[in-house]
Amino acid sequence: MKLLASICIGLIAALHLYIAWFEIFAWTTRGPAVFSAFPADLFEPTTAMAANQGLYNSFLAAGLIWSLFIKDPIWHRRVATCFLLFVAIAGIFGATTVSPRIALVQTVPAVIALVLVWLGTGHNK
Template identity: 55%
Template sequence: MILLFSKIIIGIVALLHIYFLWLEMFAWTTKAKKVFRTLKEDLFEPTKTLAANQGLYNGFLAAGLIWSLIIQDDAWQIYVGLFFLGCVAVAGIYGAMTASKKIFWVQALPALIGILLLLVHQFL
């Protein structure tokens, strides 16, 4: 049961990062303006390339999380899940410290919950 909950959390975190990819790579000068209200309007166009690069990294995180869900070997599934959730958690904590506290709640906390669930499952 715990493994099922961890897979659900991993799926949610992966979907969030697919959304971040889309937002930063394809909707930076449109939809992102409503999401990132603290950024001045005139900064979106000049930072478009930087945002797209950041979106690509979010896509890699999503790909790794999705990969962890389809690995057949139980141990490797957990190891890969822990690695990518750890990457997401570190990025979320750093983002919360440097950009916005909201990033902790949206990005880091779900990843930390996923890590906790995977560790509990592994040691039960």
């Protein structure tokens, strides 16, 4: 269970690294193709906003990656739980304000990983 939780955490971290790269470095080049409903003329003026969002996504990825290197099971669970909750809450907010699809991409995997983390480390420690 612990290995499966770590794989899920790693995949979620990789997703957030990709999102960070996209928002920081590819917003004006790939953004219009990915977000076709967003007016193309708004990508350039929103570059700084997207880069700021990308920075937050990189922090989420960093926290998740950090949790994978923590040897103490109690602290691993605490740090992983914290950052997975951040991802899940961000997904809920994004789903309600932008697109319900965000819940499937962010919230569902984060909740699955949370369950696996707690099953893999025991709940009584």
